[in-house]
Amino acid sequence: MHKAIGLAEAVEMIPDGASLMIGGFMGVGSPHRLIGELLRQGRKDLTVIGNDAARPGVGIGRLVDAKVVKRMVASHIGTNPEIGRQMIAGETIVELCPQGTLAERIRAGGYGLGGVLTTTGIGTVVAEGKRQIEIEGKMFLLELPLTADFALIAAHRADHIGNLEYALTSRNFNPIMAMAAATVIAEAAEIVPVGVIPPDDVVTPAVLVDHLVEREKLNGR
């Protein structure tokens, strides 16, 4: 049941070339300490699945700045000109996916589903090369599940065994990513004793969290 490990130790588990789901939306709800440590340890050739490339210097944008993202699956990259430059230069491969479809593909990966059927993308470039299935007279697009080697997620509060609670819009992709990766590493703004987070408020149960990053030192303590 002991989940807590040091930040450096957590990131040492992640090899070059790993596929990572990284929570957050424009950097809100991203695991900023884990991202910083990936950079400090010089990890490279990463596949990143996340909603967006944020901005240069922010969240996933910091990995883009350092040119360590080999492939990215995202719904939006327009706020980060650097990933656009890398994509045009052929340094990075970007797969764009409608945001709701991205969420459902991750959910399908974590929920043991073979895919999702959605009307989003029918009749657009998103449908190119994908199977379309008619159900009761309506056409749906078959979108396939996503999984990853690691999910790097951020929570508002964790307890000592790794139950997670989120705050406001920082929840976003974090809970579904916690279901869809082989190894889940969580960092939390606050860590509290077991029992402090009421059962009804636990969004991600501890059993899904493999490693909980120890807190930062505050005022030397």
Place this chain on the structure above:
Amino acid sequence: MDAKELIARRIALELKDGDLVNLGIGLPAMVTHYLPPGVDVFFQLENGLIGLAALPHPGLENYFLGDAGGALVGAVPGACAFDSAFSFGLIRGGHVDLTVLGGLEVDERGLLANWVVPGKMVPGMGGAMDLVTGCKRVIVAMIHTAKGKPKILKQCTLPLTSARRISLIVTELAVIEPTDEGLAVRELAPGVTVEQVIAATDAKLIIPSEIPEMKLAA
């Protein structure tokens, strides 16, 4: 009154008390300033909130509460937070009554293109495809022309956002409703003639014999 304010004031009249509404960034977000009295709505953020509010005071930002553009915002009493899969369940599942989005092109069939800006890097569709496909009503808020060129076309030249027909186009010249028969002019902005609308539009328009003047929220 400038063109964008006029468009926002017209669209504000489309919001009904109790609606769940999703506004795009820029011009669509201006609609919040002109809600008629007695119309209380909830604004959804696709990044996971029902109950968006303006930030009450600088210095009270919460780093866990941002909008879809990454700006830090506020929330109303009664707000509710959720994950991205649930958020798009609301959108795709038809639980959002109205979305107001910007447009780059709309064609004669009422199909919208608004996610690839010509000459720029492809930014990604974000939530636009799900919003246009799934919300109960879709209103496009846009300036009628771009650098003098019509944006309401026989056929879109840019990649489509959805194969689903939008509900209404509101520009600084007119309110236009896509129908089975084509694009029908429903209202004209104050001082605008039907000839001006036709001249600024590439698509064929259905022109009723009487067209009322555009109503505007105060």
